[in-house]
Amino acid sequence: MNKYKLTHLDYLESEGIHVLREVAAQFERPTLMFSGGKDSIVMLRLAEKAFRPARLPFPLLNVDTGHNFPELNEFRDRRAKELGAKLIVRTVEDALNKGIATQVAGELSRNRLQIPTLLAAIEEFQFDAALGGARRDEEKARAKERFFSFRDEFGQWDPKKQRPELWNIYNGRLIPGQHMRVFPLSNWTEMDVWEYIQREKLELPNIYFAHQREVVRRGGQWLPVNDLQPPKANEEVKTLQVRVRTIGDIMSTGCIESEATTVEHIIQEVSTARVTERGGRADDKVSESSMEDRKREGYF
Amino acid sequence: MSNPDPKSIELLRFTTAGSVDDGKSTLIGRLLHDSKSIFEDQWDALQRSADLAGGSDVNLANLTDGLRSEREQGITIDVAYRYFATPRRKFIIADTPGHVQYTRNMVTGASTANLALVLIDARHGVVEQSKRHAYISSLLGIPHMVVCINKMDLVDYSEDRFREIREQFYAFVPRLDIRDVTFVPISALKGDNVVEESKNMPWYHGPTLLGHLEDVYIASDWNLKDFRMPVQYVIRPLTDEHHDFRGFAGQITGGVVRKGEEVTVLPSGKRSAVKSIHILDKELDEAFSPQSVVIQLEDDIDISRGDTLSSLDTLPYTTQDHDANLCWMSEQPLTLGRKYILKHGPNGTKVVFREVVHTVDIETLEEKHGTAVLGLNDIGRVKFKTMAPLVYDAYRKNRNFGGFVIIDEASNETVAAGMLRSPEKPAPVPEHKDYVI
Numbered sequence: 001m002n003k004y005k006l007t008h009l010d011y012l013e014s015e016g017i018h019v020l021r022e023v024a025a026q027f028e029r030p031t032l033m034f035s036g037g038k039d040s041i042v043m044l045r046l047a048e049k050a051f052r053p054a055r056l057p058f059p060l061l062n063v064d065t066g067h068n069f070p071e072l073n074e075f076r077d078r079r080a081k082e083l084g085a086k087l088i089v090r091t092v093e094d095a096l097n098k099g100i101a102t103q104v105a106g107e108l109s110r111n112r113l114q115i116p117t118l119l120a121a122i123e124e125f126q127f128d129a130a131l132g133g134a135r136r137d138e139e140k141a142r143a144k145e146r147f148f149s150f151r152d153e154f155g156q157w158d159p160k161k162q163r164p165e166l167w168n169i170y171n172g173r174l175i176p177g178q179h180m181r182v183f184p185l186s187n188w189t190e191m192d193v194w195e196y197i198q199r200e201k202l203e204l205p206n207i208y209f210a211h212q213r214e215v216v217r218r219g220g221q222w223l224p225v226n227d228l229q230p231p232k233a234n235e236e237v238k239t240l241q242v243r244v245r246t247i248g249d250i251m252s253t254g255c256i257e258s259e260a261t262t263v264e265h266i267i268q269e270v271s272t273a274r275v276t277e278r279g280g281r282a283d284d285k286v287s288e289s290s291m292e293d294r295k296r297e298g299y300f
Numbered sequence: 301m302s303n304p305d306p307k308s309i310e311l312l313r314f315t316t317a318g319s320v321d322d323g324k325s326t327l328i329g330r331l332l333h334d335s336k337s338i339f340e341d342q343w344d345a346l347q348r349s350a351d352l353a354g355g356s357d358v359n360l361a362n363l364t365d366g367l368r369s370e371r372e373q374g375i376t377i378d379v380a381y382r383y384f385a386t387p388r389r390k391f392i393i394a395d396t397p398g399h400v401q402y403t404r405n406m407v408t409g410a411s412t413a414n415l416a417l418v419l420i421d422a423r424h425g426v427v428e429q430s431k432r433h434a435y436i437s438s439l440l441g442i443p444h445m446v447v448c449i450n451k452m453d454l455v456d457y458s459e460d461r462f463r464e465i466r467e468q469f470y471a472f473v474p475r476l477d478i479r480d481v482t483f484v485p486i487s488a489l490k491g492d493n494v495v496e497e498s499k500n501m502p503w504y505h506g507p508t509l510l511g512h513l514e515d516v517y518i519a520s521d522w523n524l525k526d527f528r529m530p531v532q533y534v535i536r537p538l539t540d541e542h543h544d545f546r547g548f549a550g551q552i553t554g555g556v557v558r559k560g561e562e563v564t565v566l567p568s569g570k571r572s573a574v575k576s577i578h579i580l581d582k583e584l585d586e587a588f589s590p591q592s593v594v595i596q597l598e599d600d601i602d603i604s605r606g607d608t609l610s611s612l613d614t615l616p617y618t619t620q621d622h623d624a625n626l627c628w629m630s631e632q633p634l635t636l637g638r639k640y641i642l643k644h645g646p647n648g649t650k651v652v653f654r655e656v657v658h659t660v661d662i663e664t665l666e667e668k669h670g671t672a673v674l675g676l677n678d679i680g681r682v683k684f685k686t687m688a689p690l691v692y693d694a695y696r697k698n699r700n701f702g703g704f705v706i707i708d709e710a711s712n713e714t715v716a717a718g719m720l721r722s723p724e725k726p727a728p729v730p731e732h733k734d735y736v737i
Contacts, residue, residue, distance in 0.1 A: 004556060004588040008311035008390040017592035018551040025605055025646065050592070051579045053545060054537040097709065130639045136381045143546040163714040164404060164629055166411035167703045168551060168590075169643055173712040187392060189383045216632040 007016035009196055010087040013046065018160040018168055019147055020050040023129050023182050024057040026172035027293055030182075034060040034087070035068075036076035037247045039133030039185055041202055042193055044079070046184060059086035061130065063118045065110035066093045067228060067249045090121040109252040119155040122179055127181045129172070137189045153177040190245075198263045208266070210243045210258045221254030227235050307699075311390045312518055314415040315400040315442070317406050317433040322419050323450045327488035328382060328395060331510065334495035337384035363526075379409045388514045398429050399475035403662065403677035404629040407717055410440035411703065414518045416510075416727075418447045423453045424486075426468040428663050434469075435665055439679065439719070441699045443521045445481045446512060452501065453487040461502040475665055477696070480516075483549060484509050522589045523698040527555030527611035530645035530691075531603055535594060547578070548603055549595035553612060553628075553645070553700040554693065557595070558586040565601065566608045566691040567618050572599040572713070588702070606647045608691045616701065620644075620689045623721045626674065626682045630708065630715035634674040640715070641693065642686055644704040650687040651706070657681040695719035 006014070015277060020043075023030050034040045047056050060080050064073065080087035092110050094119040095101040103113065122130060136142050146162050148170045163171050174182055185193070197204065197264075214225040216235040222242060223229065229251055231237050240253035260266045318324030382393040394409030398400065410416065416437035420430045430447075437445055447469055455461045462485045462524055473481065484493055485504055492498035507515065521524075535547035543723045557563065562573050577584040577598040587593045589685035595609065603609075628634055634653060642651040658667040674680050695702030706716035 004522075004524050004592065005310065010310050011311050011590070014590055014592040018532070021549055021592070022646075025533050050533075050549070051535060051540045052537070052580055054535045129496070137383045140380075143382065144378045162378075164408045164705075164717065165714075166408055166705060166717045167700055168553075168706050169645070169703065171643060171705060171707055171712070171714045173641075173707060175712065187383075187384070189390075191385065192390075228399060 007189075009192065009199060012185075012188055012192055013049070015168070015187060016043070016046040017050045019170070019182060019184040020047055020131070022170050022172065024051070024133060026170070027129040027180070029125065029127050030058040030131065031061040031088070031125070031127045032056070032058050032131040033062065033133070034076060034080070035062055035133075035247070036072040036079065036205055037133065038193055038197065038204060038208060039135065039188075041079075041204060042188075042196055043131065043133045043184060044083070045196075045200055046082070056083065056085050058131070059088050059125075061088045061090070061121060061125075063114045063121065063126075064089050064091045064093075065114060065249050066091055066109050067203070067245060067251050069207055069244075071205045071207050071248055072247060073243060079203075080135060088125065089123070090117055090124075092117050096122060109249045111249045111252060113188055115155075122155065127179060128174060129182055131182050131184065133184045133185050135185050135190075135193075145183060145186065148172055149181040149183065150174075151179050151181060155179070157181075158163055171225070191267070194263065194267050195272055198267060204263075207244050207247070210241050210261050210265075212239055213242050214239050215255055222257070224250060224253070224255060226250060280299050303405060309385075309388070309390055310518065311392065312415060312513060312516070313392045314417050314513070315394045315396060315406070315409045315412045315413045315437070316417045316419065317396045317409075318419050318429070318434075322398070322421050322429075324395070324398070325376045326417055326449065327419065327448070327486075327494065329492050330352040330488050330491060330552045332382065332384050333423075334491065335370065335384050335386050335510070336641070350584075379405050386510065386514060389684040390393050391452055391513065397641065398433060400432065400662065401677060402434070403436065403679070404627060405539060405715075406436045407440060407627045407629075410436055410442055411699075411717070413440075413442050414521050415439075415444040415446060415513070415516060416442045418445060420447060420449050420465060420469070421467065422449050422451045422461055425465050425639070426472065428587070430469075430476050431472060431665065432662050434472070434478070435660075435662060438478050439627075441477070441695060441719075443479060444516050444518070445482060446509065447483045448488075449483065449485045450488055452485045452492060453490050454496075457485075457492075457498075459501070462504075473644060482506070482512055482516075484512065497632060499669045520701045523554040523693075523700070524588060525555055526614045526616070526693065526698065527557045527609070528553045528616060528646070528698070528701050529557065529593075529595065530591075531605055532606060532646050545596070546600070547596050548609065550609075550646075551592045552587060552589040556586055556588040556697045557609075557611075561610050562612055563597075564612055564615070565603055566610055566616065567689055568607070569598060570601045571612070572597040572601055574598075587672060606645075608645075610691075616693050617687050617723055618691050619723050620687075621683070621685050621723065622690065623681070623683055623723060625679065625695075625714050625721065626706075626718040627679045628674040628676060628716050631676050632708070632715070634716070636672060639709060641707040641709055642690075642704055642718075643707060644690055645701070647688070648692070648707075649690070650683050653682055653684040655683040672678075673720070681721075690720075692720050696721075696723040 041167045092113045099115045100120045101116040146165050214237050215222040240257055243258045244253055244255055260269045317326055349550045381393045384391050396409040410629050418430055418433050449465050465484050486493040493508045528549045529552045530550045532550040535549050537545050564571050575598045575612050577587045578594045636653050639650050641648050655675055656672050658669045659671050659678055693701045702720045704718050708715045
C-alpha cells in the first residue's frame with residue numbers, strides 16, 4: 001500500500017483550488033458570488049486556501065433579492081468584513097426601479113428577477129468571470145455543466161456552445177462582452193459539502209440548523225411565514241422545529257422538519273434523506289426543464 | 301446505511317459509453333438505485349414523465365439526459381456527470397454517448413477517469429462500438445477496465461457464451477495499451493452481479509460490478525515518481541507581516557516533493573531547494589500529485605506562471621518540435637500551416653501543424669496513411685512545432701503532464717485534444733547553470 005493517497009475531500013479541495021487559481025490567472029476582472037449560503041461558504045474557504053497569505057484577488061458579489069433571509073445577509077456582511085474582502089451588493093429592488101428587471105403578474109419568488117440584476121452588475125463592473133457555488137448533482141440540467149461555463153454577450157448559456165474540458169485544462173478565452181461562469185464545486189455532492197464544513201469547522205448561518213419557526217403548508221412544503229409572505233385565510237400557521245437544506249428566495253425556500261442542531265446531526269440526516277436538496281425549491285418544480293430555461297437566460 | 305468515515309474514503313471516476321439499446325442507462329440506473337442514490341423526488345419526476353408518455357415503464361435515461369433536446373430525441377448528446385456513494389467509496393460517472401459522432405465526448409469523459417466500463421450485449425458479442433470504447437480508453441490511458449457482459453439473462457446465463465465473448469475481446473486487446481482488465485457477467489435489468497451476487501451464474505466466482513468498483517486499487521493511478529508542478533500563480537502578499545513571502549502555487553501533476561529537496565525550474569534550468577510547502581496554514585513535510593499546494597524556495601529566482609518545478613533525477617522533455625495523438629473536436633477540420641493556440645497546463649503558445657502522419661479508422665482500428673485531413677471526431681497522429689518550447693512528459697508516462705488542448709484563435713473554441721508522445725530525438729536538456737544568488 002502506498003501512503004500517497006488522497007481522500008475524496010482532499011481530491012475535491014485540490015480540484016477546486018486549482019480552478020480558483022486558474023480564474024485569478026486567466027481573467028482580468030473576476031468576482032466571487034457570495035450569498036452566505038453553505039456552498040458559497042465552502043467556495044470562500046477554498047479561496048483562502050488558494051491565495052493566502054495574500055488578499056483574495058477578487059471582490060465578492062451578492063444579488064440581494066430583497067427576499068433574502070435576514071440571517072443570511074447579516075452573516076454575509078460579517079464574513080466579508082472578517083476576510084477583509086470587498087463586498088458588492090446589487091438589489092433586485094433597484095433593478096426593478098431602473099426597469100432593468102420587470103415582474104410578471106402573479107410571480108411571488110424573485111429568483112428569476114436575479115437574472116437581469118446579476119447581468120446588469122456584471123456589465124456595470126465589467127466582470128469577465130463570476131465564480132459560483134453550483135454543483136452538478138443539484139439538478140439534471142446542471143449535470144452537463146462545465147467548470148468554465150461560457151456565456152455570450154447576452155449572458156446566455158447555450159448547451160451546444162460549451163467547450164470540452166479535458167484533464168485539468170480550462171479554456172478561459174473570451175472576447176469583450178462575453179463572460180464565464182465558473183463553478184469550482186462542480187464535482188461536489190451535498191454530502192461532500194457537509195463533510196467539508198465539518199472537517200474545516202466552517203461557521204454557518206443559523207437557519208441551516210433546527211430552530212423554531214412559523215410556517216404554513218403550501219404546494220407540498222413548509223414555507224416560512226414573514227411580512228412578505230403572510231398566511232392566506234385558509235392556511236394554518238404552525239410553529240415547528242425546522243431548518244433549511246438549501247437557501248434561495250425566502251418565498252420559495254421550503255423548510256424541512258428537523259431536530260438537527262449540529263453539523264454531525266445534519267450529516268446523519270442527509271445520509272438518510274430520501275428527497276434531493278432542491279426538492280424543497282418551488283422554483284424548480286414549474287416544469288421538467290425549468291432549471292434549463294433559467295440557465296439559458298443567464299441564471300447561475 | 302452507515303456513515304462512511306470521510307477520512308478514509310477515496311474517489312473513483314469511471315466512464316461509461318453506449319447507445320440507447322445496450323442497457324447502459326439501465327445499468328447506471330441500477331447502480332444509483334441499488335446504492336440508494338436516487339431520491340424520491342427524482343423517482344417521482346421519472347414516473348410523471350412516464351405517465352405523460354402513456355403509462356410506459358420508467359425510463360432511467362431521463363435521469364441522466366437532462367437537456368430537453370436529449371429527452372425529445374431520446375439520445376445523450378453530451379457528457380453527463382453522475383454521483384453516487386457507498387460506505388466504501390465515492391464515485392463519479394462520466395456518462396457519454398457511444399456513437400462514432402460522439403467520439404469527442406467519449407474522449408473528454410475518458411480524460412479524467414480511473415476506470416472504463418465497457419458494456420457488451422451478450423447476444424451480439426464484441427461489436428464495433430465496444431472496440432471503439434476500448435480503443436479510446438486505451439488512447440486516453442485509463443488505467444483500469446471492466447468489461448461488463450450484459451443481458452446474460454437473454455443467453456440463459458451461459459458460461460460458454462461468456463467465455464466466447466471474453467476470447468473475442470482478448471483477441472483484440474493486444475492492439476491496445478490496457479494494463480488491467482476484468483470481465484463481469486451481468487444482467488443490469490435483473491440485477492445479476494451488479495450490486496448483488498447472481499444466483500443464476502454459480503460458475504462465476506469473481507466480484508460483482510459494484511464490488512469491483514469498490515475494491516480496484518487506484519492509489520497508484522497517479523504518477524508518483526517524477527515530481528512536476530507547473531506554476532499557476534505567484535503569491536506575493538506584499539504586506540508588512542509577510543513582506544518576503546513569495547509562494548509558487550500550483551497543482552502537483554506528478555511525483556512527490558519534500559521539504560529541503562533540490563528542484564529545478566524549467567525551462568530556465570535554475571535550481572533551488574524547497575524551503576516550505578503549505579496548504580493555507582498547514583505546513584507539510586512532503587506533498588504529492590494531485591495536491592494543490594504553495595511552495596516557497598530558498599533562493600530568490602525569477603519564476604512566473606507557466607514555469608515548471610521539477611525533480612532533478614528525472615527531467616521532462618523541453619522541445620519545440622512535437623509528435624502527438626490528436627482527437628479533432630470541431631466541425632472545421634484541421635488546417636495544416638495555420639496558427640492555433642496550444643494550451644498545456646497553465647501555458648498557452650502558438651502552434652502550427654505540419655503533418656498528419658496517419659489517421660485511425662476507429663471502426664477497424666487500422667491506420668490510414670496519406671490523408672492530410674483531420675475532421676470532426678477523427679483521431680490521428682500529428683507533427684507540429686510550438687512557438688515557445690513545451691516542458692512535458694510523454695502522455696503514457698504521465699497523463700496529467702502530457703495532455704494538451706488546441707484552441708481556435710478566431711472563435712476561441714476548444715477544437716482538439718492531444719496526447720504528447722516522446723520526441724523522436726530527445727532534445728538535450730538545458731544545461732545546469734548555477735544562478736543561485
